[in-house]
Amino acid sequence: MTQKQNTQTSAPDSDFDWSMDKEGFSTYSSDEREKFSNLYEKTLNTIVEREIVKGVVVGKTDKEVVLNIGFKSDGLIPLSEFRDISEVKLGMEVEVLIETTEDKNGQLVLSRKKAIGERAWENIVKAQENDEIVTGFVKSRTKGGLVVDVMGIDAFLPGSQIDTKPIRDYDIFVGQNMQFKVVKINHVFKNVVISHKVLIEEDLEAQKSDILSKLEKGQVLEGTVKNMTSFGVFIDLGGLDGLLHITDISWGRINHPEEVLKLDQKINVVVLDFDDEKKRISLGLKQLTAHPWDTLAETIKVGERVKGKIVTVADYGAFLEIAPGIEGLIHVSEMSWSQHLRNPQDFLKVGDEIEAVILTLDKDERKMSLGIKQLTPDPWGRIADKYAVGTKHKGVVRNLTNYGLFVELEAGVDGLVHVSDLSWTKKIKHPAEFVKKDQELDVVVLEVDTENRRLSLGHKQMDENPWDTFETIFTTGSIHPGTVLKIEDKSATIALQYGVEGYAPVKQLQKSDNTIAKEDENIDLVVTEFNKENRRIVLSHTALWKEAEKTKMAEAETARKNEEKKASKTAKKISSSNEKSTFAEIDALSELKSKMEGNTVAENNEGENQ
Numbered sequence: 001m002t003q004k005q006n007t008q009t010s011a012p013d014s015d016f017d018w019s020m021d022k023e024g025f026s027t028y029s030s031d032e033r034e035k036f037s038n039l040y041e042k043t044l045n046t047i048v049e050r051e052i053v054k055g056v057v058v059g060k061t062d063k064e065v066v067l068n069i070g071f072k073s074d075g076l077i078p079l080s081e082f083r084d085i086s087e088v089k090l091g092m093e094v095e096v097l098i099e100t101t102e103d104k105n106g107q108l109v110l111s112r113k114k115a116i117g118e119r120a121w122e123n124i125v126k127a128q129e130n131d132e133i134v135t136g137f138v139k140s141r142t143k144g145g146l147v148v149d150v151m152g153i154d155a156f157l158p159g160s161q162i163d164t165k166p167i168r169d170y171d172i173f174v175g176q177n178m179q180f181k182v183v184k185i186n187h188v189f190k191n192v193v194i195s196h197k198v199l200i201e202e203d204l205e206a207q208k209s210d211i212l213s214k215l216e217k218g219q220v221l222e223g224t225v226k227n228m229t230s231f232g233v234f235i236d237l238g239g240l241d242g243l244l245h246i247t248d249i250s251w252g253r254i255n256h257p258e259e260v261l262k263l264d265q266k267i268n269v270v271v272l273d274f275d276d277e278k279k280r281i282s283l284g285l286k287q288l289t290a291h292p293w294d295t296l297a298e299t300i301k302v303g304e305r306v307k308g309k310i311v312t313v314a315d316y317g318a319f320l321e322i323a324p325g326i327e328g329l330i331h332v333s334e335m336s337w338s339q340h341l342r343n344p345q346d347f348l349k350v351g352d353e354i355e356a357v358i359l360t361l362d363k364d365e366r367k368m369s370l371g372i373k374q375l376t377p378d379p380w381g382r383i384a385d386k387y388a389v390g391t392k393h394k395g396v397v398r399n400l401t402n403y404g405l406f407v408e409l410e411a412g413v414d415g416l417v418h419v420s421d422l423s424w425t426k427k428i429k430h431p432a433e434f435v436k437k438d439q440e441l442d443v444v445v446l447e448v449d450t451e452n453r454r455l456s457l458g459h460k461q462m463d464e465n466p467w468d469t470f471e472t473i474f475t476t477g478s479i480h481p482g483t484v485l486k487i488e489d490k491s492a493t494i495a496l497q498y499g500v501e502g503y504a505p506v507k508q509l510q511k512s513d514n515t516i517a518k519e520d521e522n523i524d525l526v527v528t529e530f531n532k533e534n535r536r537i538v539l540s541h542t543a544l545w546k547e548a549e550k551t552k553m554a555e556a557e558t559a560r561k562n563e564e565k566k567a568s569k570t571a572k573k574i575s576s577s578n579e580k581s582t583f584a585e586i587d588a589l590s591e592l593k594s595k596m597e598g599n600t601v602a603e604n605n606e607g608e609n610q
Contacts, residue, residue: 036225052115067096067110075110082112095119102331120151124192128182135195136194137177139168147349148180153192155180155357161195164204165226175279207238212274214474215281219271225261233257235269235283242281244269251286251325251429253311259370292325293366302358306370310352318348320370322355325357328368329355337380379412387413387445387455392462397439407443408459415455417443424460424467425500427493455475467532470500474527474537480543484517492517494539502537512545 002173027542048532055075059066065077065088072274076095101108126133136150138157146160159167184193216348223235223242232245249260261267269283300306300322308322317331332344348354356370386407387393395407398414404421408414417533421433435441447456474480474496482494482502494502504525517523529538 005144017399051098052095052118054093055096055110057088060088060090067094069096069098069108069110071101071108071110075108077110077112081102113523116152119155121190123151124153124155124182125185126185126589127183127553131181133179133181133199134194135177135179137176138173141174146170147174147177148194149304150180150182150192150194152198155194157194157196161193162198162520164197164200193242198296204240205237211237216269217271217273220268221271221283222266222268223283223500225263225265225267228257228261228263230256233261235263235267237281240281242269242271242274242283244283244285244293247391248272248282248284248286251289251292253327254320270449287324291366292323292362292469296326296363297382300358300361302361305355305375306358307355308354310348310350310354315344316587321356326368328358328370330370330372334359334373336373337376337378338408338414343537373412379410383413383450383455384448387415387448389445389448391445392442392443393445394440395457397435397437397441400431400437402430405435409440409443409455413455415443415445415457417441417457418530421446421458424463424465426456426496427501466500467535470498470537471497471530471532474500474502474530476527479524479526480539482517482523484521484523487519496537496539500537502539504539504541508540508542512549517541579606 007571044255053069055067055069058068058074060079063079065079065082067075067077069075075096075098080087094112095115096110096112097118099111100115103173104532124134126132134150136148136155139149139154141147142156145156146162147199148155148157155462161169161183162170162173178196179199179200180194183194183198184194185191203343221237221242223237225233226236227234227243230246232243234334235242235244244257246254246257249257254260267285268288269285271281271504272284272287273282274280293363306320306322306328308320310318311321311327312319315332317329318336320329320330321327328343328404330348335344355375356372357374359371359374360367360369362368363399379481394410395414397405398408399406402419404416404418405415406414417431419428422428422431426434428434435608441459442455442462444461445455446458447454450453480496482496485493485495485501487506487509490506492506494503494504496502502525505518508528509523511517511523523541524544525539525541526544527537528540528543529536531537
């Protein structure tokens with residue numbers, strides 16, 4: 001019953017007259033009410049969330065500011081969003097962002113901070129589109145650059161975009177107001193990248209054009225050393241850089257520009273060349289002074305001795321600087337009387353201070369050739385007396401070739417030992433089989449050619465020719481023990497007594513069992529040929545055992561024949577003996593027969609007698 005009463009009480013009365021006042025009197029007619037309603041609606045603004053509108057300060061508390069934007073209700077903004085304003089006054093007009101038209105409390109929610117941010121973002125985007133210059137406050141340093149407040153938005157200024165020259169200390173810019181250009185915007189993450197360098201470059205471009213329009217070759221300008229590299233120096237000419245190549249810094253040789261110049265040093269330079277299109281300028285420093293060759297002293301002439309420092313060493317020689325900008329070449333052939341100096345770096349190095357003799361001089365071509373070996377006497381001047389034919393000496397093996405080796409007897413004097421003059425007994429194909437480089441070797445002078453600076457030397461001639469003796473030992477047909485050293489296709493090398501080597505055809509190494517003797521095998525051989533002039537001994541093992549077989553067969557044949565002769569003689573003797581025996585027996589038998597016949601007659605006679 002109670003619920004039904006409440007429901008009826010809360011039900012709206014469609015017959016209620018809303019125009020009645022509290023006393024029950026009607027105030028407006030229907031037409032008047034419609035008229036005033038329309039007028040009221042016109043006084044209200046149509047607003048959209050996230051829109052930026054202007055509002056008027058109509059109230060202020062300790063924590064909030066009341067703002068009227070022409071809506072049916074006023075909005076509240078925290079006082080903290082007005083920190084950039086020293087005093088908030090009633091009637092002040094400001095821009096705000098409509099966050100929501102009605103929150104859970106039915107309140108209009110506004111934000112001045114977000115309005116400033118949105119408006120700043122629009123202005124920054126506009127600045128980039130129109131290539132406008134913006135002003136910002138450098139707030140702090142960060143990794144790789146600076147953080148700059150531009151129109152209320154934090155923008156990033158990379159270190160490479162601060163200036164055209166490298167910046168070593170970023171902190172000096174913190175707290176400064178500077179001008180920039182917006183170079184990059186990320187709309188998704190609301191990131192902004194700015195540059196101060198582009199403004200400088202634009203100014204420099206204008207200055208470059210102005211400087212280039214007034215440039216002339218040979219013109220002397222003042223500049224500042226901006227940067228150094230191994231190949232040269234960049235000079236700041238006041239908005240335009242020029243290159244001073246290392247070869248144009250000094251008439252003398254330098255290894256690095258820092259030997260002569262310093263960073264931030266102000267110097268005068270001369271314009272050597274320039275390119276309007278590429279805006280490149282080549283500068284020179286040494287050209288401001290006369291070339292040293294033009295002021296070369298008269299005392300410098302061929303045959304004179306000069307002192308200097310080695311500045312370059314190459315494969316073909318070394319350059320000696322006798323004065324800044326004046327150099328002479330010492331060719332490798334002029335460094336030593338020795339013919340075996342092949343690498344100048346083995347003889348000289350950069351920085352050596354030495355003395356040399358001027359060999360040639362051409363002031364017009366600015367060329368000079370020098371020599372070092374001329375400081376000592378030419379050893380070939382007394383070669384015929386010191387190294388006469390037949391004299392014995394000790395030298396050092398300096399070089400090996402296919403045909404022989406070169407022995408240095410003293411600096412500048414060497415001779416050739418042909419491979420055939422190394423040993424009396426061994427057949428040497430390459431000198432490396434006999435001797436090593438830098439080894440000492442005893443030699444005999446065989447021939448002297450002073451005009452062509454040539455010596456013919458021999459090593460085997462240190463000893464008498466053993467082949468005179470071998471001729472009496474290794475006679476043809478003589479038998480000697482030997483060792484098979486090496487077997488090749490058709491020939492084998494045999495080591496004989498007294499260090500001599502012989503040769504045997506491979507087929508002559510066949511043994512009696514039809515096998516071929518192997519390397520390192522010891523066998524007996526017979527000399528089949530001896531040639532003293534060519535130092536050649538030909539041997540055979542096969543002939544040896546075949547000859548033995550022939551001898552054995554001959555001996556057997558001889559023995560057989562001797563046996564036959566002996567048997568024949570015995571037969572004859574026996575035959576003769578048999579004949580004598582037969583005749584005697586016949587005589588005896590005859591005598592016996594006679595006796596028997598005599599006895600029979602006697603017996604018969606006796607019988608008859610009886």
